[in-house]
Amino acid sequence: MKATALGAMVVAAGAALVLSGCGADASGSGGDRTNGKVEINYWLWDANQLPAYQQCADEFQSENPDITVTITQSGWDDYWTTLTNGMAAGNAPDVFTDHLAKYPDFIKTKQLLPLDDLDADLSIYNKGLADLWVGQDDKRYGLPKDWDTVALFYNKDLTAKAGISDEQMSALTWNPDDGGTYEDVIAHLTVDENGVRGDEAGFDKGNVAVYGLGLAGSGGGMGQTEWSYLTGTTGWTHTDTNPWGTSYNYDDPKFQDTIAWWAGLVDKGYMPALETTVGTAVADTFAAGKAAINSHGSWMIGQYSGYDGLDLGIAPTPVGPDGERASMFNGLADSIWSGTKHPDEAKAWVSYLASSACQDVVADAAVVFPAITTSTQKAEASFAEKGIDISAFTTHVTDGTTFLFPITENAAKIDAIMLPAMDAVLAGEADVDSLTAANDHVNAIFP
Numbered sequence: 001m002k003a004t005a006l007g008a009m010v011v012a013a014g015a016a017l018v019l020s021g022c023g024a025d026a027s028g029s030g031g032d033r034t035n036g037k038v039e040i041n042y043w044l045w046d047a048n049q050l051p052a053y054q055q056c057a058d059e060f061q062s063e064n065p066d067i068t069v070t071i072t073q074s075g076w077d078d079y080w081t082t083l084t085n086g087m088a089a090g091n092a093p094d095v096f097t098d099h100l101a102k103y104p105d106f107i108k109t110k111q112l113l114p115l116d117d118l119d120a121d122l123s124i125y126n127k128g129l130a131d132l133w134v135g136q137d138d139k140r141y142g143l144p145k146d147w148d149t150v151a152l153f154y155n156k157d158l159t160a161k162a163g164i165s166d167e168q169m170s171a172l173t174w175n176p177d178d179g180g181t182y183e184d185v186i187a188h189l190t191v192d193e194n195g196v197r198g199d200e201a202g203f204d205k206g207n208v209a210v211y212g213l214g215l216a217g218s219g220g221g222m223g224q225t226e227w228s229y230l231t232g233t234t235g236w237t238h239t240d241t242n243p244w245g246t247s248y249n250y251d252d253p254k255f256q257d258t259i260a261w262w263a264g265l266v267d268k269g270y271m272p273a274l275e276t277t278v279g280t281a282v283a284d285t286f287a288a289g290k291a292a293i294n295s296h297g298s299w300m301i302g303q304y305s306g307y308d309g310l311d312l313g314i315a316p317t318p319v320g321p322d323g324e325r326a327s328m329f330n331g332l333a334d335s336i337w338s339g340t341k342h343p344d345e346a347k348a349w350v351s352y353l354a355s356s357a358c359q360d361v362v363a364d365a366a367v368v369f370p371a372i373t374t375s376t377q378k379a380e381a382s383f384a385e386k387g388i389d390i391s392a393f394t395t396h397v398t399d400g401t402t403f404l405f406p407i408t409e410n411a412a413k414i415d416a417i418m419l420p421a422m423d424a425v426l427a428g429e430a431d432v433d434s435l436t437a438a439n440d441h442v443n444a445i446f447p
Helices: 003-020 047-063 076-089 103-108 156-161 180-189 253-268 282-287 298-305 343-353 356-365 373-385 391-399 411-426 434-443
Strands: 037-044 067-073 095-098 143-148 150-155 208-213 291-297 312-315 327-336 402-404
Touching (some): 037 047, 095 343, 150 156, 150 327, 150 391, 180 253, 180 291, 282 291, 291 298, 327 343
Parallel strands (some): 208 291
Antiparallel strands (some): 143 327, 150 291
16 A cells, blocks of 8 residues: 555545444543544654644544544653553553553553554555564554654854864764764863863863763663764674563673763763753753753754754764764654553544654654655655755664664663663762673563
């Protein structure tokens, strides 16, 4: 089935599904029948994407008048806490945006409805995205909605003042021994309160006005935007296999050497101390001119490019010891809660979300890269119309320098171990070799 045909199929199927569900129970799951309509509750966490998905809901409802879609958006932390609590209490949303770090445990606790009977054309999606959402039982639990990679956002006013060109930013190199030209640039972009740069004599690391590299946090055990683009160039992998690995590799010298270099930027005064970043948004700090570079994901393009008066540059991640760049490749999907009282209508909505009818709307909004290949191309054009060059993100896909987000069970337990362990290293409270003991604790979780 071609992408253009999928949307039409979903519209027709949606109407038929409503008829078949007319006798469904009206209670529970937030999917009530009111005035002859079935209400489907849909949750997402990204406020930047809310307008596009509201437009999708409006258009879906106009073509499926017996279904009402109610969208709820909340921040990342509140989102998952409320969702898991809702599942336990039996009142979770019918459909929700799902994440690769979360869905293995949702499968384990039987909270997801398999989607294999949708018979979707998976060839319309960018290569590999659909495969990520197949569990160890060979059942499908999500249809792809978007994908992301990592790049370097930088303040062009600050790089220009430092005499660093866009060409230099696009050709950075890195290694864990001396940091390569990446550390050279970070050091030179760091400026203390007296105007002395980080690579100049007399630099006061205790009184920094502008940090060369901003900090969003330690990254826990995933480090998606914080450090995985560095470890990915050393031959290191998070797990023994991916997806569905059963042991982690935080004891590997390649990993620990990378983290030692990265954490060392704090000690040198080139990156802010962890405790100073608590309660702050790394993008806002960047926009205020307090950091010259931020490593972050493509889903943040809209926010970084939306600050008034900021001359934004986007550079690819640095080339590492293996001679390549690297970026974690993540893809979100929409999943259905197994407790929904209206599975047919929920499936119609999920199918619509996964079709070009909706993903082209998301593409036009220029906030993320939709999962459908043709919609991704439209998103690139939409970003270009806004004067935003996104090639630093897409080059990873075209050049084949991506690696998959680690997909394993027990993500919450792993994070409970690795987040404080990584925090301690970054805060200078523990040596990097303490991560070996943390790795032992992580691997003890698996049978």
